[in-house]
Amino acid sequence: MNNKIKVMIVDDSAVVRQVISQTLVRDPGIEVIAAVADPLFAMRRMESDWPDVIVLDIEMPRMDGLTFLRKLMSERPTPVVICSSLAERGAEATMNALSAGAVAVITKPRMGVKQFLEDSGNDVIQAVRSAARANASRLGGRVLAAAPPPKLSADAVISSGLGSGAAMVRTTDRIIAIGTSTGGTQALEAVLTRLPAVCPGIVVVQHMPERFTAMFAERLNSLCELEVREAAHGDRVVPGRVLIAPGGRHMLLARSGAQYTVEIVDGPLVNRHRPSVDVLFRSCAKFAGRNALGVIMTGMGDDGARGLKEMHDAGARTFAEDESTCVVFGMPKEAIRLGAVDTVLPLDRIPGALLQACRD
Template structure:
């Protein structure tokens, strides 16, 4: 089996040493080298092109975002961003995802060595996942949080299954969207195409804590609808999309004839928090046939069970097609379980939302 060739680009000698050691310990991965800046990285890449690049954003001589854009223009390659947890770091990381980066690894300013050693499973999983992405789609969409090494819980850990009881009638429609790897770009395509009078939308994008606020701000700047990071008890309104905060679960519930969201703590579900399954189950229980469920590009199976619950409750259900996915994992599993009524290309999802 060919090993995945990785190049590490970071101006911190500690990061280069620890990341190289962690990745080299996996027999499926070969570390080609570690460069202190993008110019040195280019010299490495002239000799041998990597399968995956692990990239810092704040570096001398050329910043990581400029380097990423150069790579995605000249020879698209899966890139994992190592970003700090600062607010400014979150904003530039969102720009990097929009430019074609495949995933984020959180990197604190203090305790780097111990953090990276403890996150060895996350680093390895991120590289293995990045090597499987559809780079052509990822690069073409310029306009995940790695799974945690814990027991895999389902949505029962946060919200009980529905009872199948009759819902109070309402005409207000809602849309629930779940996505992961490649979803930052895909969501921009969908939400930017929606009119101001689009139905209320709730979104789970697998993303680390501190990054979702910056992500929502970016989407809000390019969309006609309003896009914000969700807060507890916020109403779901037409012309607005609520993004689940990283590190929290988001559920929707009825309050009279209105829909509101609860933002809560809880265990990882399908190794994610927020979890698509948790959101979809809550929408199935409170909205039923008034809802549309959409599952988009992403690794794994989060959302597949919840989408089936939405369909069983009378909701319309949609999956992004394989050709337009960066990773055809979550939609594929949803189709396999019978939760999908319609499979459509990414560019057609916005029309599907407004068609009803």
């Protein structure tokens, strides 16, 4: 019985198709069933052999990738990894694709694509494997997990332990901390667009490549009553504002007297991520304690689970997204397993629960 992940590559560049195909077949658990030049060819091939994962370019002749993605998600949702240029126009289209249901992004430069993809082979393989686990019940659980590389904990960026008792009593201002990964762009949009401008300050880690976080924040800002922006070092966490950790850097909550601020720092990957949810959540446990609300939503792996447990143990109210609405139940599941979660809710009930907890 063939239990390999079946992948279809859709890209108008013959070089990209060849390099991604050669990269993926290095993994014995992956099979490339087709590599085609545009979505029309893809739809013909899919009539006879449906892939588990599609690696999709955005800008293509005859039909662009975004149109194809929307058609796919409306007719037969299938995990899609976007293979997109970092150019501004491509980044905007990629953000639209994530909003439409794509589960991961591989960024590629305009020039030197062949060398870039060859150098990033492990990242390409991991993106496909992660995507294949999305909606695992629909995929029949056929995917074999890759052996994870060694990973660092939040200790690599911030020490554990609560903040000083004197500092904790200087303010009763609430803050909300949210962590999410695969499927999180849609989940965050669903939550943040339902919160009013009077909501407590919010800090967010969404696993996302550099440059995409700024565009993601801009998109949410255009949709929300809240002010949403990519965080900068020293930004204040104030009611009505959402700060999203910039891709490629860690974000920590800090205190300046009675005011909350954020610190944006470099550092090693934590749980194979930068920014890391665990780093943010630990800092919230340390400097906000019981004044914080912690939320962990859809995502692959376990980043954030231990940090949420630290928030819980420091007196914070904690929430996890229910499996029924998660694209991937990995992060919430691990947090629940650790006893880090007070309340498990489907996505549409999280905004109301946060507002009620703030009133309480």
